Amino acid sequence: MFHIPPPINGPRRHPYPRFCNSQTPNMVFILGLNFPESRLVKSALSSFYGIGPRHTQRLMSKLYIHDTARVGSLADKQVLDLTAELSNMTIENDLRRKLQDNIRRLRDMGAYRGRRHAMQMPVRGQRTRTQTATAGKLNRVERFG
Amino acid sequence: MPSSICWKCLSTTLTQPLRHGSIKPRIPIYLPTLAFSTTPSFQLPLPAKKSSGVKVTPKKGTKSLVIKKGKFQAENRARRPAPGERKALRKRIVLSNVNALEVQGMQNIEVENMSDQRVEGQVLRLPGPIVDQLRAVEAFKPTQSWGLFQSPGTLMRRETVDMGKLIADMSGEEGGSRRTVKMVLVGEKGSGKSMMLLQAMTMAFLKGWTVINLPEAQDITIGHTSYQPLPSSPPSYIQPAYLTNLLRNLPTANPHLESLQFSQPTSSDLPIPIPPNISLARLASLGASDPEIAYPIFNLLITELLSPGRPPVFLGLDGLAHAMQDGTGYTAPNLKPIHPYQLMILEWYFKFLAGRRRLPNGGIVMAATSQSNAPKVPSLDLALSKLEGSVVTRAGQTVPQKERNPFMRYDERVMDTLKPGRGIQVQRLPGLSKEEARGLMEYWAKSGMVRERVSEGLVAEKWAVSGGGVVGELERAVIRMRV
Structure with missing residues (x-):
């Protein structure tokens, strides 16, 4: 007789997002990381290395999470789905390792870009007389991220 | 003239219970417990650090947290509004005014x-x-x-x-x-x-x-x-x-x-x-x-x-x-x-x-x-x-x-x-008629919101100013705008 919505949202923790001011706010576990309940889902997701605004929006649309949703207002099912989605993506250390592998491959084959990385010099033809601080800081074979 | 009795001895005798009742002070003596000062406590100079023999340097590789306390931080002690408080204030609906x-x-x-x-x-x-x-x-x-x-x-x-x-x-x-x-x-x-x-x-x-x-x-x-x-x-x-x-x-x-x-x-x-x-x-x-x-x-x-x-x-x-x-x-x-x-x-x-x-x-x-x-x-x-x-x-x-x-x-x-x-x-919804505008302005006057006498002339003026009795503009012209 009536359409009963599919159980996308399981039992909720709180009907409304709770704002925690206490010293020990209730935390929500997403991909092994703890987030306070008052944190925006958008911000929590984009705090992972490798997830920017685009992936955040894609994930949130896929799981029907609205823009201003707080982590505390997510249903358990949604939290689990988010974790499942995230664990299938190359993010955090996997992504960093991939990046380092790519640089190492360039270095091992003796490519110019690989050598420049190893020398901590600009890779893409920038001048080196001045202004190479960023390259000196970031470009290396064991690049962090 | 300095007292013949040592102050320190007196203070001990007054504060400690007397062992034998033969010595009793006849005059009550009020001893200051703290020096009186008008200087606020936070302006007092910091107490001198005791110099310890060995200087402990932080372990290599560890960073010690330093939080600078600027002037702004010290002065800004007002309570920050709780989440949602400002919105609640903005969306508040007040339906009566006892002063009216x-x-x-x-x-x-x-x-x-x-x-x-x-x-x-x-x-x-x-x-x-x-x-x-x-x-x-x-x-x-x-x-x-x-x-x-x-x-x-x-x-x-x-x-x-x-x-x-x-x-x-x-x-x-x-x-x-x-x-x-x-x-x-x-x-x-x-x-x-x-x-x-x-x-x-x-x-x-x-x-x-x-x-x-x-x-x-x-x-x-x-x-x-x-x-x-x-x-x-x-x-x-x-x-x-x-x-x-x-x-x-x-x-x-x-x-x-x-x-x-x-x-x-x-x-x-x-x-x-x-x-x-x-x-x-x-x-x-x-x-x-x-x-x-x-x-x-x-x-x-x-x-x-x-x-x-x-x-x-x-x-x-x-x-x-x-x-x-x-x-x-x-x-x-x-x-x-x-x-x-x-x-x-x-x-x-x-x-x-x-x-x-x-x-x-x-x-x-x-x-x-x-x-x-x-x-x-x-x-x-x-x-x-x-x-x-x-x-x-x-x-x-x-x-x-x-x-x-x-x-x-x-x-x-x-x-x-x-x-x-x-x-x-x-x-x-067109503008109000002049009669409706008059009724509204009379109500405002009775509530103490209009100082002038609500005359035919005033109604006509405000009606014209408000674009032909547009009620929001009329309100703005009569009770919101005070010249």
Whole structure:
């Protein structure tokens, strides 16, 4: 007789997002990381290395999470789905390792870009007389991220 | 001359209990415990550090946290507002002011006088219980100046009395009363569209109608409440938190739901068992208790309210343009914005507005447009213009009906909802007449908001200044602007 919505949202923790001011706010576990309940889902997701605004929006649309949703207002099912989605993506250390592998491959084959990385010099033809601080800081074979 | 007794010895003798009673001080001596100083404690020099023999250097590789305490940090000790506090203050609705003068001889709006031609141009008070009901349907807006007067009152303009007549007529027992009136309120900014909605709801409450109001379409489409899809094609979405809130306010807004019994046989596809013979108010509260069951309960409640023998229903919506714009703040899994018509609550409302669903017990479906915070929706403008035809302004100018622009893309769903022939009336709210303006200004004067004597000249001046009696502008000219 009536359409009963599919159980996308399981039992909720709180009907409304709770704002925690206490010293020990209730935390929500997403991909092994703890987030306070008052944190925006958008911000929590984009705090992972490798997830920017685009992936955040894609994930949130896929799981029907609205823009201003707080982590505390997510249903358990949604939290689990988010974790499942995230664990299938190359993010955090996997992504960093991939990046380092790519640089190492360039270095091992003796490519110019690989050598420049190893020398901590600009890779893409920038001048080196001045202004190479960023390259000196970031470009290396064991690049962090 | 220095005392012959050592101070230190005296202090010990005074503070410690005497061992033998032979020595008793005859004069009480008050000893200062702390040096008196006008210097605040935080300005005192820090106590000198004791120099320890060995200097401990931090371990290599460890960083010690240093937090600089700037001047600003030391001075700014005010409590920060809690989350939501500032918004609550911004959205606060104050309906009375004890400092305002009480208007003597002010009548309440009642069933007897709401359709009476004689109250035209008078300001009538909203009775207390009705105020509570209007609060529950969120009919009051924070921008309206209720807080300047002792008690909330509203001007009975010609259109209001006409509306009163319509509602009184539809509440009667005659055969013609069971019709559905569909109406869109238009008018320039400050012409009283939201107030007309409030007045219509007031009169519907007085007549014992069931009022369901969607107070701000922007709140539905802006994408700030949770949403989830329904298994339908094309996909439709429900907003559980919004529905929960709507259901929670329904019994407060409509106290007669307490006396109406739930009559349907309990269906097995409901997520929770519903006890037989509960009141509709209880049913609504049941739905409000859990967002998961809000949607089926809402459907059930609407079916109940539309079943034979129930009172007429008033469906209100403010800010129509937000509900008819191109997209909402929600996105579908394909990252496309969801159309407002895909939101179940708006789709439900538009079915009644377009006449695809009828109100079997009679009733009014009223939508108000807004001019102050509205997105540009060309389809809505065109459709309303087509419904309304050419408009003659008070100044005698004729504004012709809009024509379809071949270079513009129109939303066919909107054009279809507001198609001519669906029986939707477009009610334009013009400026007040001079008599109505005078009645309103006299009420303001009696409340102590106008210093001058309300004369023919003053009324004419302010009426002209306010663009021919546009009530919002009149208010701005008379009671808001003080030179």
